[in-house]
Amino acid sequence: MPGRVVPLSLLAVVCASDLFRSTLAFHPKVSTSSRTIPPSTTQLHAFGFLNGLLESGSKKTKAASSTKASALKQKLLAACSEDKPDRSIIEATIQELETLSPVTATASSPLLQKKWEMIWTTEKEINFFVERGFSSKIFQTIDGSVLTNNIPFIKGGSFNVTGSLSVPDIEGIRTEFTFSEAALDLAKWGTYKLPPVGKGWFDTLYLDDTLRVDLNSRNDILICKPDEA
Numbered sequence: 001m002p003g004r005v006v007p008l009s010l011l012a013v014v015c016a017s018d019l020f021r022s023t024l025a026f027h028p029k030v031s032t033s034s035r036t037i038p039p040s041t042t043q044l045h046a047f048g049f050l051n052g053l054l055e056s057g058s059k060k061t062k063a064a065s066s067t068k069a070s071a072l073k074q075k076l077l078a079a080c081s082e083d084k085p086d087r088s089i090i091e092a093t094i095q096e097l098e099t100l101s102p103v104t105a106t107a108s109s110p111l112l113q114k115k116w117e118m119i120w121t122t123e124k125e126i127n128f129f130v131e132r133g134f135s136s137k138i139f140q141t142i143d144g145s146v147l148t149n150n151i152p153f154i155k156g157g158s159f160n161v162t163g164s165l166s167v168p169d170i171e172g173i174r175t176e177f178t179f180s181e182a183a184l185d186l187a188k189w190g191t192y193k194l195p196p197v198g199k200g201w202f203d204t205l206y207l208d209d210t211l212r213v214d215l216n217s218r219n220d221i222l223i224c225k226p227d228e229a
């Protein structure tokens with residue numbers, strides 16, 4: 001956190017400056033009644049002023065990185081909505097963006113727990129349904145330790161895959177999944193249970209309340225936004 005480092009020389013300059021003195025003069029009343037050993041007024045002012053200085057430094061750093069993150073998010077979404085999205089551009093943008101994720105322990109974050117709509121993915125199985133026109137929106141719901149992929153068909157019915165989740169490291173970004181059931185609902189043609197379809201993991205590289213970016217064990221990228229429906 002570069003904003004927290006205040007060089008001694010700067011402190012010396014600040015303390016000696018008129019700015020510091022006028023800060024003291026500006027807050028003449030300090031209540032010290034609740035303290036057994038009241039710190040001197042000068043100490044209080046000094047702490048208040050320095051805290052302000054430190055905070056404004058770290059706020060500026062945070063604000064700068066969130067501005068940079070939102071620019072990168074826009075770049076990523078634009079790259080995904082191209083006619084022929086370029087994976088290398090998307091990957092490079094994700095690489096920059098992941099360092100700015102406001103959530104670092106993404107796998108155990110409550111922000112991950114919701115119904116997501118897939119914006120873009122390299123997963124062939126999912127793209128199959130979209131490219132053939134069977135489906136227009138794909139959802140993934142994370143509810144506790146249950147994962148559901150839901151591919152609703154435009155003409156009725158759906159394909160769902162359900163699995164269980166576990167997080168190997170609560171400080172980490174990895175979620176492990178094991179699919180336990182797949183159900184194909186072909187509307188009037190009936191519903192079919194299919195055998196489970198594998199297991200793996202996904203790393204949530206970036207997470208905030210409007211965007212989730214994953215890379216999974218098959219080297220597929222998934223980019224999701226919260227379902228607003």
Ligand SMILES: *[C@@H]1O[C@H](CO)[C@@H](O)[C@H](O)[C@H]1NC(C)=O
Pocket residue numbers: 148150158159160183184185191
């Ligand atoms: C698939 O999931 C959706 C949404 O959770 C649900 O409405 C639907 O009934 C499910 N279909 C099957 C076949 O399980």
